[in-house]
Each structure stands twice: as structure tokens, then as C-alpha cells.
Amino acid sequence: MELGESQLLLMRMIVGHGIDIEELASIAGAVERHDDFVKRVLTASEMERFNSLKGRKQIEFLAGRWSAKEAFAKALGTGIGKLSFQDLEVLNNEKGAPYFNKSPFSGKVWLSISHTDQFVTASVILEENHEI
Numbered sequence: 001m002e003l004g005e006s007q008l009l010l011m012r013m014i015v016g017h018g019i020d021i022e023e024l025a026s027i028a029g030a031v032e033r034h035d036d037f038v039k040r041v042l043t044a045s046e047m048e049r050f051n052s053l054k055g056r057k058q059i060e061f062l063a064g065r066w067s068a069k070e071a072f073a074k075a076l077g078t079g080i081g082k083l084s085f086q087d088l089e090v091l092n093n094e095k096g097a098p099y100f101n102k103s104p105f106s107g108k109v110w111l112s113i114s115h116t117d118q119f120v121t122a123s124v125i126l127e128e129n130h131e132i
Contacts, residue, residue: 009131015107016126018074020067021119024056027063041066043089043102060120064113065090067122068098075124076105 030037042050042065050061069088073080089102090111100109107128114121 010129011131012108013128013130014125015128016075016077016124018071018076018124019121020070020074021121022063022067022070023119024059024063024115025118027066027120028059031059031062038062041069041085043086045089045091045101049092060115063120064098064115064122067120068100068111068113068124071122071124072100072103072105072109072111072126075126 034040038050039047041062046065050058053061066085068090069085070080072088073083076083083104087102087104088100090098091101092098098111098113100111103109105126107126110123110125110127112123
């Protein structure tokens, strides 16, 4: 295949993968022990969704966002600390799938969140395009 001067060939590269798992009971306990826990983890837009839920659904939502943000920080290689929970925002698209609406990463971010009765897990893959 010949490429003209104005054409570029892009290669997709995975530059990071992070996974996190949390016990729902641990997140519920943190909410009970720390008055500011929810506000520390959720952005204003995430808080709107959280406040529309009740009981266990709130804890599942919060735990999912916590786990997604932790997985993102692991994929980026920084961990939470250099990166704050407020630097990241997870919303849902029109089909209900979660996605990172806000992050310091300029490439594609792949996100999956799953729940069981006791646990939540999230997987994040960071992908960049590179010219070749």
C-alpha cells in the first residue's frame, strides 16, 4: 500500500491497563464513618445521579465510581494521590454504559464496571494512536 504525503498511518497502542475490586460493605462503611467521603469521590455531575438513587443503589453507584477511578489511576501508573478523584468523572451514555467524561488522558479510555451482591470491579484500558 502506497501512502501519499498527506496520508498518515496510525497504529493503536495500549499504554495502560488497570483493574480494581472493592467490597460494597467497605464503601458503605466509609460513607458511615466519613461525612465528606461521597463529596471527595464524586464530581458535581456524578453527585446528581447519586442523589437520584436510594439505599443500596447509591452504594453500588458510589463503589462503581470509586473502583473505576482507582482502575484509571492504576492504568495511568500514578495511583490516586498524584491524581485526585475530582480529576476524573464517570458518566453514562444514552445506552447506560459508563464512560470517562473527564480525565487527564488524551487518548481513548475503555471502561467496564461490574457488580455482584458483595463486590464491584472495574477495568480500564488506555489506548493511544501513534503515527507510523
